[in-house]
Amino acid sequence: MRDILVTLIVFGSLPLIFKRPWFGMVMWIWISVMNPHSQGWGFARTYPFAAIIAATTMLAILFSKDKKRLPMNPVTVTFILFALWMGVTSLFAIHPDQIGEQWSKVYKIFGMTLVVLMLLTERKHIEWMIWTVVVSVGYYGVKGGLFTIRSGGGERVWGPAGTFIDGNNEVALAFVMVIPLMVFLRSMTANKWGRRALVASMLLCALAALGTYSRGAALAIGAMVIFLWLKSRDKFRLGVLIAIAVPALLLFMPDKWHERIDTIGTYQQDSSAMGRINAWHMAVNLANDRPLVGGGFQIYDAQVFARYAPVPDDIHAAHSIYFQVLGEHGYVGLLLYLLLGVLTWRTGSWVVRRTRAHSQLKWAHDLATMTQVSLLGFMVGGAFLSLAYFDVPYYLMCGLVALRLVVERELKRIREDAHAPAAEVAPQLQTARRRRA
Incomplete structure (x- = not known):
């Protein structure tokens, strides 16, 4: 029953996506984050719902009367550079024959993140x-x-x-x-x-x-x-x-x-904690040996740990978004990743500052603030998890970029409304002066 329900919802949404491409963004996030088909027991578990939604959304954008453009700003540029750099590090990966699946997964997420950036144009x-x-x-x-x-x-x-x-x-x-x-x-x-x-x-x-x-x-x-x-x-x-x-x-x-x-x-007495620290040392040693490109995807195995880890037989995943990026993409990748986080945070701060004095933009002020709180949770909790490619933080990044653009338009409108009366009164005063003269 769950399989049928998810199938009906997805295929029922396709005509709406063609009519309103931004709804494809909603369906993509629902499928990719919630994975509702994983809650079924039959054919839906492996059915390519995400691919169908992605293809439909891109076709809808292509044939839409309203042409969609990627908002070019420091956040977007840094995000693209980070994605391109992962492509470079993949060329020099330690295990080039093993990275295909992870490479495909990450680039699907990053590609659809760019699509989300294009589709987020209004408050709704x-x-x-x-x-x-x-x-x-x-x-x-x-x-x-x-x-x-x-x-x-x-x-x-x-x-x-x-x-x-x-x-x-x-x-x-x-x-x-x-x-x-x-x-x-x-x-x-x-x-x-x-x-x-x-x-x-x-x-x-x-x-x-x-x-x-x-x-x-x-x-x-x-x-x-x-x-x-x-x-x-x-x-x-x-x-x-x-x-x-x-x-x-x-x-x-x-x-x-x-x-x-x-x-x-008392983390020194905890084997799990010490295993993570061992993985962090491995990432640092690997990055010091290959500072520009790191090791690429799929570096958490016996061969790599034997060469770079203090305890070679204690093999763990990175267990940190920061050490994960450092080990996989070198210091250049880590710099781009940290820069992306800083620029995203500054985008939220810009919205908070510019909307504080405008009651009609309180919603934007509150959204920017709460998004920053959410991202802070990710930055702290992510220090202990291998979630550098988790899609939700990137969607929140898109939200802040779009929010700034919406706020810029609203502030421009507010300024124009504030100056409109003066612009209308000035010609009237000039006419009155001519008559008196």
Whole structure:
């Protein structure tokens, strides 16, 4: 039944995508982030829904009367340079015969990210994108929160199998990232039951993140809560809410959860933590040996660890977006990746500064702020996870780029409206003076 439902939704959306190409962006994010077909049990699990949606969207753009252009700005240029540099590092990869699958996967994500950038041109497009991300991840967060309550926090929450977020640590970071976006959507929702549902979803996502037993997620939540409070216009009310909610969530979790989180302070005695540090040393040593191009994709094997890792037989994935990019794409790749993050953050800060004094742009101010909070969670939690190519942060990057363009247009309109009366009065004054003369 689930297979049939997903199939009907996807194929039913194709005519709408041809009519409104931006809806293809919505469907692509839904399929690629939520992976609803993975929840089925039959043919839908392996059916190429994403490819069908991508092809339909690009055809719709090609035949659309409104020509779509890629917004060229520092963020877009850096993103393209990063994508091109990954192509260069692939040419010099340590295992050129093994990188094909990962190369294809990453370039599909990056290619469709450029398509999303082209399609986000209006406020409603941005809001649809945010809703799609929230629903796609929040579905699992609500399920995970209810599971945590049912199990009393005694069993771990895992993500959907076969996706970017199938692991407990990965799905925890996804839950953390959507909570600030839910805060924004709540501020935009007029219906009281809708607002209550979003509050309940936030709490369940937070509980689900704790239920993953992810130490990185715990650190990310802490960083986000502090930043959110600092950015809040009503620090007192938010502080009271945090003071009530956080202890309640922590008290709900069992002793073994607290024992797990306490290992953050004694990481030297934790084999998992030391394995990650070994992988980080491997990435640094590899990058020092191949500083420009790194090792390319697929470097986490016995051959590479034997050459570059302090403990050769302790083979781990990168477990850090920063060391992952460094090891795979060298110092040039890491510089481009960090620059992309800085420029994206500055784009959000620009929106926050320019909209602070305009009540009619409060929605943009709140969205930029909450997107920054979400990205902060990714930057902190991602320091312990191999999620450099996770698509949600790139969609949020697209959202901030589009948001700045929308705000620039709105500010221009506001300035024109402010000067319009003076422009209309001036000719009248000149006419009156001529008559008096």
